[in-house]
Amino acid sequence: xxxxxxxxxxxxxxxxxxxxxxxxxxxxxxxxxxxxxxxxxxxxxxxxxxxxxxxxxxxxxxxxxxxxxxxxxxxxxxxxxxxxxxxxxxxxxxxxxxxxxxxxxxxxxxxxxxxxxxxxxxxxxxxxxxxxxxxxxxxxxxxxxxxxxxxxxxxxxxxxxxxxxxxxxxxxxxxxxxxxxxxxxxxxxxxxxxxxxxxxxxxxxxxxxxxxxxxxxxxxxxxxxxxxxxxxxxxxxxxxxxxxxxxxxxxxxxxxxxxxxxxxxxxxxxxxxxxxx
Numbered sequence: 001x002x003x004x005x006x007x008x009x010x011x012x013x014x015x016x017x018x019x020x021x022x023x024x025x026x027x028x029x030x031x032x033x034x035x036x037x038x039x040x041x042x043x044x045x046x047x048x049x050x051x052x053x054x055x056x057x058x059x060x061x062x063x064x065x066x067x068x069x070x071x072x073x074x075x076x077x078x079x080x081x082x083x084x085x086x087x088x089x090x091x092x093x094x095x096x097x098x099x100x101x102x103x104x105x106x107x108x109x110x111x112x113x114x115x116x117x118x119x120x121x122x123x124x125x126x127x128x129x130x131x132x133x134x135x136x137x138x139x140x141x142x143x144x145x146x147x148x149x150x151x152x153x154x155x156x157x158x159x160x161x162x163x164x165x166x167x168x169x170x171x172x173x174x175x176x177x178x179x180x181x182x183x184x185x186x187x188x189x190x191x192x193x194x195x196x197x198x199x200x201x202x203x204x205x206x207x208x209x210x211x212x213x214x215x216x217x218x219x220x221x222x223x224x225x226x227x228x229x230x231x232x233x234x235x236x237x238x239x240x241x242x243x244x245x246x247x248x249x250x251x252x253x254x255x256x257x258x259x260x261x262x263x264x265x266x267x268x269x270x271x272x273x274x275x276x277x
Contacts, residue, residue: 047085120243162224230271
């Protein structure tokens with residue numbers, strides 16, 4: 001029987017007294033290898049031939065074939081005709097969709113906000129994109145002074161809020177243009193507005209951080225970072241807000257690092273990949 005033709009869980013630990021040498025059960029190792037192969041298919045923007053998939057998986061094609069036969073039977077992988085190239089199959093899609101249906105990013109973000117507020121000592125806000133732009137749906141106050149002007153339900157401006165500027169950098173121009181025109185008709189015009197394609201917008205996309213100091217509220221500064229899905233679209237936005245001075249708002253300071261770490265962790269759970277940013 002081929003080394004990889006069976007996923008039977010065989011524990012090869014030597015039970016000789018005093019012998020601590022052991023290996024992982026073969027079944028577990030096979031699952032890890034199999035997931036590695038599926039992960040390479042998920043990362044590829046196009047279907048892969050056997051040779052290229054073997055190279056990406058860092059394994060011999062002869063060994064890879066055993067896994068692909070099983071994956072084809074399970075529907076985890078599909079093979080194109082006549083090219084013979086492989087891509088993820090309907091079972092993989094069904095599992096992914098089922099996981100997403102059970103994954104509530106908003107509630108998960110809310111559960112993390114208290115820890116971030118306690119760590120930094122400043123107010124933490126959660127927003128989603130609504131009819132009138134970034135809309136606050138939750139807030140947790142830290143031990144420092146509360147920002148009373150920003151309440152749950154508040155719709156923030158695009159041009160002067162850290163959240164609005166972050167959304168503008170990530171969302172298509174067609175989405176933000178109507179709100180931007182409304183703001184400008186009302187007399188709010190900012191020269192360095194970070195739309196996609198601008199230097200400011202590209203910086204926000206690259207760092208996944210947006211800072212707005214004194215623009216929205218005099219004496220207050222804000223740092224915002226998006227929670228991104230697999231396509232790199234912001235599904236939610238988190239922001240830390242505090243007084244100018246006490247809240248250090250440069251990208252090198254602790255608040256920005258802590259906020260970015262949280263949004264990165266949440267984004268990864270949605271399928272976002274840092275390599276694709």
